[in-house]
Amino acid sequence: xxxxxxxxxxxxxxxxxxxxxxxxxxxxxxxxxxxxxxxxxxxxxxxxxxxxxxxxxxxxxxxxxxxxxxxxxxxxxxxxxxxxxxxxxxxxxxxxxxxxxxxxxxxxxxxxxxxxxxxxxxxxxxxxxxxxxxxxxxxxxxxxxxxxxxxxxxxxxxxxxxxxxxxxxxxxxxxxxxxxxxxxxxxxxxxxxxxxxxxxxxxxxxxxxxxxxxxxxxxxxxxxxxxxxxxxxxxxxxxxxxxxxxxxxxxxxxxxxxxxxxxxxxxxxxxxxxxxxxxxxxxxxxxxxxxxxxxxxxxxxxxxxxxxxxxxxxxxxxxxxxxxxxxxxxxxxxxxxxxxxxxxxxxxxxxxxxxxxxxxxxxxxxxxxxxxxxxxxxxxxxxxxxxxxxxxxxxxxxxxxxxxxxxxxxxxxxxxxxxxxxxxxxxxxxxxxxxxxxxxxxxxxxxxxxxxxxxxxxxxxxxxxxxxxxxxxxxxxxxxxxxxxxxxxxxxxxxxxxxxxxxxxxxxxxxxxxxxxxxxxxxxxxxxxxxxxxxxxxxxxxxxxxxxxxxxxxxxxxxxx
Numbered sequence: 265x266x267x268x269x270x271x272x273x274x275x276x277x278x279x280x281x282x283x284x285x286x287x288x289x290x291x292x293x294x295x296x297x298x299x300x301x302x303x304x305x306x307x308x309x310x311x312x313x314x315x316x317x318x319x320x321x322x323x324x325x326x327x328x329x330x331x332x333x334x335x336x337x338x339x340x341x342x343x344x345x346x347x348x349x350x351x352x353x354x355x356x357x358x359x360x361x362x363x364x365x366x367x368x369x370x371x372x373x374x375x376x377x378x379x380x381x382x383x384x385x386x387x388x389x390x391x392x393x394x395x396x397x398x399x400x401x402x403x404x405x406x407x408x409x410x411x412x413x414x415x416x417x418x419x420x421x422x423x424x425x426x427x428x429x430x431x432x433x434x435x436x437x438x439x440x441x442x443x444x445x446x447x448x449x450x451x452x453x454x455x456x457x458x459x460x461x462x463x464x465x466x467x468x469x470x471x472x473x474x475x476x477x478x479x480x481x482x483x484x485x486x487x488x489x490x491x492x493x494x495x496x497x498x499x500x501x502x503x504x505x506x507x508x509x510x511x512x513x514x515x516x517x518x519x520x521x522x523x524x525x526x527x528x529x530x531x532x533x534x535x536x537x538x539x540x541x542x543x544x545x546x547x548x549x550x551x552x553x554x555x556x557x558x559x560x561x562x563x564x565x566x567x568x569x570x571x572x573x574x575x576x577x578x579x580x581x582x583x584x585x586x587x588x589x590x591x592x593x594x595x596x597x598x599x600x601x602x603x604x605x606x607x608x609x610x611x612x613x614x615x616x617x618x619x620x621x622x623x624x625x626x627x628x629x630x631x632x633x634x635x636x637x638x639x640x641x642x643x644x645x646x647x648x649x650x651x652x653x654x655x656x657x658x659x660x661x662x663x664x665x666x667x668x669x670x671x672x673x674x675x676x677x678x679x680x681x682x683x684x685x686x687x688x689x690x691x692x693x694x695x696x697x698x699x700x701x702x703x704x705x706x707x708x709x710x711x712x713x714x715x716x717x718x719x720x721x722x723x724x725x726x727x728x729x730x731x732x733x734x735x736x737x738x739x740x741x742x743x744x745x746x747x748x749x750x751x752x753x754x755x756x757x758x759x760x761x762x763x764x765x766x767x768x769x770x771x772x773x774x775x776x777x778x779x780x781x782x783x784x785x786x787x788x789x790x791x792x793x794x795x796x797x798x799x800x801x802x803x804x805x806x807x808x809x810x811x812x813x814x815x816x817x818x819x820x821x822x823x824x825x
Contacts (some may be wrong), residue, residue: 284474286463288316290370290380291411292458295451297343299335300560303396306333308356309345311363314456315370315380321456325366326449328353340614343446344448345699357401360394364403379408381474385431385455387412411477413458420465420782474530489624493533494550498523500562503554504568507576515543516576519565521558543576559790560701560746566783584776587626588618589633589661589706600659602630608775611644613717615663617670617706619781629703634695634697635680636673670707670815674700676820697821705824707815712788713781717741720771723759724791735799736761738791739769741784809820 297310313325328345330353340346352360368775370380384390387410398405417429426437432444440457442450463471469489471477473784498505503523507516520526535541555561568576571614585606592603604626620626638662639662665672677700684693715721722738731751737744745766749758772778790796813820 270592270777284471286474287318287352289474290315290385291456291459292370292380293365293383293456294390294394295384295448295455297345297446297448297611298339298393299331299333301331301333302338303400305356305397305400306331308360308393308397309335309343309350310448311359312452313363314369314449314452316456316460316582321368321453322372322542324449325363327362329359330354331356337367345447349356357403359387360397360401361403364398364405367408379406381406381411381477383411383455384460385413385458387414387452406594409477410699411459413455413462416462416466420462422645431455431458434461435793462707473618477510478532485545488544489531491547492528494547495524495528495531498527498550498552501554502525502558503552503810504561504564506551506568506572506574507543508549508551509546510548514568515547516540516573516574517565517568517572517574519558519561521561523552523554524689534757539576555746556748557561557736557746558801559734559736559787560638560743562786563783563811564744566780566786570780584780585824586619586621586781587623588613588632588710588775589620589626589666589703590616591639591666600662602634602637602662604630610772610774610777613710613714613775615667617666617703617710619709619775620702620706624704628699628794629706632674632677632699632703633662634663635696636676637665666707666710666713668707668814670704671817674704674818674821678818697824700818701821704815708822709781709785711814712792713741713784715792716784716788717775718780719801719803721763721800722791722798723762723800724796725755725759725799726790726796733758735759735768736790736810737762738787739766740771740778741787742768742769742779743782743783743787744766763800 266442279492289541292313292315294313296308296312299309304788309331310330313324314321315323315325315624328350330350332355332566333347335347335350350768353363367380382391391410395405395407397403414429414436417426417434421437422428426433428800431451435442435444435454435458435600436455438461440454442453442457444451444454461627471489474674479517500522502519502521504517504519506514518526524730529535530544531541531662535544553561553564587604587606589602589604590608590612591600593600601778604620604623608618617629620629624825640660659674677696681693681696681700684690684696718742719741721744723735724738725733725735727733728748728751732753733749733755734746735755736746745762747756747758747762754801769778775781791798
């Protein structure tokens with residue numbers, strides 16, 4: 265067989281970092297002949313296979329098999345395999361056992377990579393028969409990675425190149441020295457030549473690693489797939505990436521734990537968002553910022569989206585317009601009232617809930633709270649209360665409800681919902697449940713953000729799967745710095761380094777001045793959830809505790825949306 269080295273680009277790395285380059289993969293190219301019956305214990309009459317690595321054949325396998333069933337005359341006419349030929353051949357169970365053992369030996373000695381890749385032309389037929397026979401004969405079958413040269417050929421060569429994609433046509437087109445004969449080993453040899461030629465043709469489209477084969481035949485335009493080269497300069501490290509237009513405009517911003525792998529994935533059929541696909545057709549470059557930790561990458565993503573306002577990012581935009589619900593002093597002699605504000609003083613964050621993603625959801629939450637607290641009537645009258653007296657609450661009770669005791673509002677509304685449901689007024693019950701959910705979501709955000717917004721300095725740590733620690737410094741709700749300690753190293757000196765080099769953050773006068781609340785919430789999920797250790801906290805420890813009447817008690821309502 266003629267060896268065909270295929271083209272690869274970029275710097276090769278370890279399997280864990282890069283995947284497996286095609287030139288290092290082991291392919292087992294197989295072909296079967298059958299009686300024409302469906303997959304099972306009485307169909308396969310011949311197995312032929314070649315094992316190739318780096319474009320070179322290093323072993324072959326061939327055997328007839330006795331299917332213990334007659335071969336129809338038309339099949340004999342096609343393949344030349346007669347009943348007399350298979351009468352003295354090994355039983356199918358013996359032949360298949362030998363092939364599967366030979367296939368499993370194809371794993372490179374001492375390699376941590378995945379096993380060999382099974383290749384066939386119209387792989388559904390051959391692999392279906394192998395799987396069906398193994399199961400029928402109760403033989404172990406470990407689903408291998410499969411490549412179909414028919415699908416690859418259709419991607420590599422259009423009908424303007426070849427009249428059809430039959431194996432014989434393709435073998436002649438690529439110059440294979442083996443002519444397919446409907447005998448298993450000959451057809452496997454020809455299929456191997458077609459495989460090599462197809463991979464060589466597809467290399468300029470970014471099909472250079474084993475992991476690319478899963479999407480190689482997907483309907484991704486060639487011009488878009490070719491842009492996968494934009495990922496080549498990116499490191500296998502956490503960071504932020506930006507797709508840019510010809511004029512230099514940031515079109516889309518994202519973050520990843522592995523910049524190279526994530527950006528490369530955009531140019532496969534795994535990316536199904538139409539608006540992103542159109543962006544990829546426009547983008548001409550990818551810029552990146554490497555970060556020491558993934559959490560810092562996600563924070564930088566939020567900041568860049570807020571700063572550059574890329575047209576394709578739908579979240580994290582205009583966080584300064586997200587309102588909070590608080591108790592405000594009425595004007596013109598009026599008493600305290602509930603009000604939405606986008607300018608919340610830092611001193612008041614302990615007695616406010618939010619932020620809400622929009623003013624509409626904020627108004628929903630305000631209506632829910634006002635229906636119970638009754639600091640002022642809603643729409644002139646206010647809704648009827650189901651239980652308790654109908655007198656308005658005082659401002660102190662309202663502040664307490666918003667300060668972490670949201671049960672004071674949630675419990676009466678849940679009673680109202682139950683009463684409405686009992687009277688079969690389900691639409692009204694659903695409306696009040698939706699309003700309560702908006703309020704509870706705002707309360708949950710406030711409860712998560714308050715500890716960090718009230719903390720002048722905090723360092724938290726998480727152990728890395730690969731060893732060492734990720735260290736994060738947070739000051740007044742803002743990421744002030746992060747770093748990683750090496751595996752096996754004492755992390756304490758790195759804590760000292762982080763404390764000394766972290767950004768100095770002045771106490772903000774209002775929420776959102778030092779950073780967006782979305783950043784604070786992101787950090788809260790990293791710092792305060794299971795798996796993190798608080799190394800240093802320059803604040804009263806009580807700020808890290810949640811009150812008994814917190815929104816988390818009503819997870820059923822929160823999750824109902």
